[in-house]
Amino acid sequence: MNNFTYTPTNSAKEAIRLRRETPAATYVAGATTLLDMMKVNLVEYPQLIDINALPLTGIEQTTDGLRIGALERMSDVGEHRLVVAQYPAVSESLLLAASAQLRNMASIGGNLLQRTRCGYFRDAAFPCNKRVPGSGCPAQHGDNHGLAILGTSEACIAQTYPGDLSVALLAFDAVLTLENAKGKQRRVPITSFYVLPGQTPHQENILEPGELIVAVTIPAAEHARRSTYLKVRERTSYAYALASAAVGLDVQAGTIRSARVALGGVGTIPWRSPEAEKILTGAPATDETFRAAATAALRGAQPREHNGYKVQLAQNTLVRALQKVATT
Amino acid sequence: MDNNFFDKPSSNQPSDGSRRSFMKQAGGIVGLAMAPPFVAQAERLTAFSKTVAGVSPMQLKVNGTVRTIQAEPRVTLLDALREHLHLTGTKKGCDHGQCGACTVHVNGRRIVSCLTLAIMNQGKEITTIEGLARGSELHPLQEAFIKHDAFQCGYCTSGQIMSGVACVQEGHATTDNQCREWMSGNICRCGAYPNILAAVREVAGQQAKG
Numbered sequence: 001m002n003n004f005t006y007t008p009t010n011s012a013k014e015a016i017r018l019r020r021e022t023p024a025a026t027y028v029a030g031a032t033t034l035l036d037m038m039k040v041n042l043v044e045y046p047q048l049i050d051i052n053a054l055p056l057t058g059i060e061q062t063t064d065g066l067r068i069g070a071l072e073r074m075s076d077v078g079e080h081r082l083v084v085a086q087y088p089a090v091s092e093s094l095l096l097a098a099s100a101q102l103r104n105m106a107s108i109g110g111n112l113l114q115r116t117r118c119g120y121f122r123d124a125a126f127p128c129n130k131r132v133p134g135s136g137c138p139a140q141h142g143d144n145h146g147l148a149i150l151g152t153s154e155a156c157i158a159q160t161y162p163g164d165l166s167v168a169l170l171a172f173d174a175v176l177t178l179e180n181a182k183g184k185q186r187r188v189p190i191t192s193f194y195v196l197p198g199q200t201p202h203q204e205n206i207l208e209p210g211e212l213i214v215a216v217t218i219p220a221a222e223h224a225r226r227s228t229y230l231k232v233r234e235r236t237s238y239a240y241a242l243a244s245a246a247v248g249l250d251v252q253a254g255t256i257r258s259a260r261v262a263l264g265g266v267g268t269i270p271w272r273s274p275e276a277e278k279i280l281t282g283a284p285a286t287d288e289t290f291r292a293a294a295t296a297a298l299r300g301a302q303p304r305e306h307n308g309y310k311v312q313l314a315q316n317t318l319v320r321a322l323q324k325v326a327t328t
Numbered sequence: 329m330d331n332n333f334f335d336k337p338s339s340n341q342p343s344d345g346s347r348r349s350f351m352k353q354a355g356g357i358v359g360l361a362m363a364p365p366f367v368a369q370a371e372r373l374t375a376f377s378k379t380v381a382g383v384s385p386m387q388l389k390v391n392g393t394v395r396t397i398q399a400e401p402r403v404t405l406l407d408a409l410r411e412h413l414h415l416t417g418t419k420k421g422c423d424h425g426q427c428g429a430c431t432v433h434v435n436g437r438r439i440v441s442c443l444t445l446a447i448m449n450q451g452k453e454i455t456t457i458e459g460l461a462r463g464s465e466l467h468p469l470q471e472a473f474i475k476h477d478a479f480q481c482g483y484c485t486s487g488q489i490m491s492g493v494a495c496v497q498e499g500h501a502t503t504d505n506q507c508r509e510w511m512s513g514n515i516c517r518c519g520a521y522p523n524i525l526a527a528v529r530e531v532a533g534q535q536a537k538g
Binding site for chain 2: 001002003004005007008009010011013014015018028031032035036039047048050052053098099100102104105237238
């Protein structure tokens with residue numbers, strides 16, 4: 001790990017000013033991903049600006065939905081009574097992620113900015129278009145068994161966000177509040193936060209340099225109340241998803257009035273499926289409908305040599321998640 | 329949020345608790361704030377930042393005692409405990425947050441000490457395996473680990489125990505499956521899992537009975 005200077009602050013304005021002064025610096029909150037990467041010299045920063053004392057906490061009901069401060073910890077949000085009651089899928093996505101220790105440390109804002117677990121990205125001995133733009137992508141014809149099948153490009157097939165929370169937030173139309181270097185706030189739907197790799201996989205999201213995530217707001221909805229997050233892994237716990245599904249259904253008298261579907265583990269970015277939602281909406285809540293939705297969700301899949309199994313795995317994960325919410 | 333750099337979220341005290349050094353570094357800001365247009369802006373009065381570079385003094389409160397070390401900002405809490413304070417009960421396993429061997433409690437919550445900086449943990453209550461027993465009286469979970477033979481090589485044990493104590497306190501050890509899930513951040517290469525589970529569940533049961 002390179003040496004760095006460390007600057008704690010309790011003010012967003014001050015944090016942003018420090019970052020403007022040293023553009024190569026970075027913010028640090030939970031530190032779990034940051035130190036993990038700094039220890040293997042994957043990233044180097046001359047200065048860490050500690051934002052933990054910023055007043056970005058609190059989980060509160062607003063007219064726009066439940067507003068969660070970006071410095072809330074994964075464990076606190078996952079077990080918060082309002083999150084559990086109104087957004088079970090969000091709660092489950094948090095509590096099925098990482099370990100109890102890491103959930104006590106990691107912040108919500110930091111969670112959204114996790115980096116890929118692609119082995120070629122994390123090992124500087126290999127080329128990687130994400131790490132060194134234009135250097136190549138050995139994953140295309142290499143060990144790609146864990147990598148993405150949706151939203152891929154010839155330049156990158158890594159999951160830009162390998163985690164769980166964003167998948168659930170994506171399903172329920174969460175909105176991020178960001179504050180830029182000029183102290184101005186803007187609201188960005190999470191549906192347009194992550195960027196497909198295309199030819200520029202090093203550009204992962206729409207954050208401007210120095211911009212801070214200050215809060216996440218999730219609108220209230222019946223399909224969010226009746227929701228679940230199903231995560232399939234190589235072992236039962238403490239692993240990244242091979243495939244996961246965040247789903248929500250509003251079912252009235254056997255008919256689906258509204259549906260939300262997002263998939264994790266299979267897309268280069270958290271993957272919302274309007275195709276599946278279209279099939280589900282207005283249809284009877286039956287296995288046949290769920291199977292048709294799952295087929296539609298994976299229709300565009302482009303598996304490589306070792307990850308073809310993910311097509312069926314993701315379909316089955318989605319069907320089972322839909323069955324679960326339909327019967328609750 | 330309890331992971332504040334400060335003792336209290338509302339406090340504008342610096343990490344070393346010294347009001348004098350706060351006044352020194354904040355002087356410019358306070359001076360500015362005295363000018364009439366700024367007087368009403370509370371945010372300016374309390375805004376605080378202080379850059380630490382190179383080997384610097386840090387105060388860590390470990391097992392109830394405040395101790396000062398000289399270390400660079402990049403020193404992790406784990407390395408500060410082991411290399412600077414010589415509390416080697418906390419183990420370094422993977423050093424990447426994947427094994428749980430370095431689990432300690434900070435402000436009563438379990439964390440992995442390898443993925444946090446020592447400097448970020450000033451002003452907090454840090455408890456390590458050395459702080460669990462009361463004199464010669466072992467913590468009930470330490471007793472239970474001996475009774476159930478919950479270790480073989482012992483390298484993961486302090487992390488398992490620190491995690492287990494928190495798991496019971498959190499109320500996440502009420503069934504075998506729940507306990508397995510909430511202890512999954514602690515890996516045991518010897519495979520003593522059934523015995524670890526038995527020990528944690530026994531203590532959880534004792535606490536449930538009061």
